Amino acid sequence: xxxxxxKYLNEISEKCTFSPDLQxxxxxxxxxxxxxxxxxxxxSPESAVLTPLLELxxxxxxxxxxxxxxxxxxxPLAQIINRMHFMGLELIYRPExxxxxxxxxxxxxxxxxxxxxxxxxxxxxxxxxxxxxxxxLTCGVLSRLKNAFIYAVDITEPCxxxxxxxxxxxxxxxxxxxxxxxxxxxMIGLSLEGKIDAVFSNPPYISTKALxxxxxxxxxxxxxxxxxxGPFGLSIHQRLIKESGLYLRNGGYLFFEFGLGxxxxxxxxxxxxxxxxxxxxxxxxxxxxxxxxxxKY
Numbered sequence: 001x002x003x004x005x006x007k008y009l010n011e012i013s014e015k016c017t018f019s020p021d022l023q024x025x026x027x028x029x030x031x032x033x034x035x036x037x038x039x040x041x042x043x044s045p046e047s048a049v050l051t052p053l054l055e056l057x058x059x060x061x062x063x064x065x066x067x068x069x070x071x072x073x074x075x076p077l078a079q080i081i082n083r084m085h086f087m088g089l090e091l092i093y094r095p096e097x098x099x100x101x102x103x104x105x106x107x108x109x110x111x112x113x114x115x116x117x118x119x120x121x122x123x124x125x126x127x128x129x130x131x132x133x134x135x136x137l138t139c140g141v142l143s144r145l146k147n148a149f150i151y152a153v154d155i156t157e158p159c160x161x162x163x164x165x166x167x168x169x170x171x172x173x174x175x176x177x178x179x180x181x182x183x184x185x186x187m188i189g190l191s192l193e194g195k196i197d198a199v200f201s202n203p204p205y206i207s208t209k210a211l212x213x214x215x216x217x218x219x220x221x222x223x224x225x226x227x228x229x230g231p232f233g234l235s236i237h238q239r240l241i242k243e244s245g246l247y248l249r250n251g252g253y254l255f256f257e258f259g260l261g262x263x264x265x266x267x268x269x270x271x272x273x274x275x276x277x278x279x280x281x282x283x284x285x286x287x288x289x290x291x292x293x294x295x296k297y
Contacts, residue, residue, distance in 0.1 A: 084100050154179075279294050
């Protein structure tokens, strides 16, 4: 083992804290990612650990030392290397945006599975994403559904700009239109009512109170609007259920992620809205429901 690599690996192993939410980040994959970033070839930890390391010159070794110390100080890896991994894709990351979590791949895979089965004739599918963030879901879904077109919306400009960057990185710009605005407001005037095949979203689902105490650490490096779901954590979900029906065609789907233990509340939200089927839940590896799927009657 390279002595420089061994030195930093020991430091990272002893001094870094790793989030269970980011399963691809281990001491070894983290150091691989920092090494590649220092060499000027940034890769997510998932890709970096599979890629041979380059020799570093003295300037690059100094960069590596800075990067390692930043990570030990608690700065998230994605903010140091400006890369992340989602649904098999390398993506650009910027600090003003939520880091894509592995559990959100459950949502992406569910969308691909159901819409893929529904489209055996390979006809075009028109989709809306509410809260596109980094564009991770839009890019992941479009990379697998070759005849889909997505209208991607986010309320913050940094998210919309980063989505554009990732769309261009994967040459998907002909199949996406990105908007900055609140929920479905940018769709007004586009004559999309009753024509949409699917709406999907990974909305914020932590209550405002929880963000003030037990989950306050989440706000150290990522934006509040990515986490704050209102008084009970489901304010945006309520709006999705209420507002998506106008745009979905009959038989169209609504997909969204929700937090641990919120499935009963989600069921209650749909029980008050009679235009959707009873929600089907998709579970994570620990058998926790995390994604809701409904169909418009």
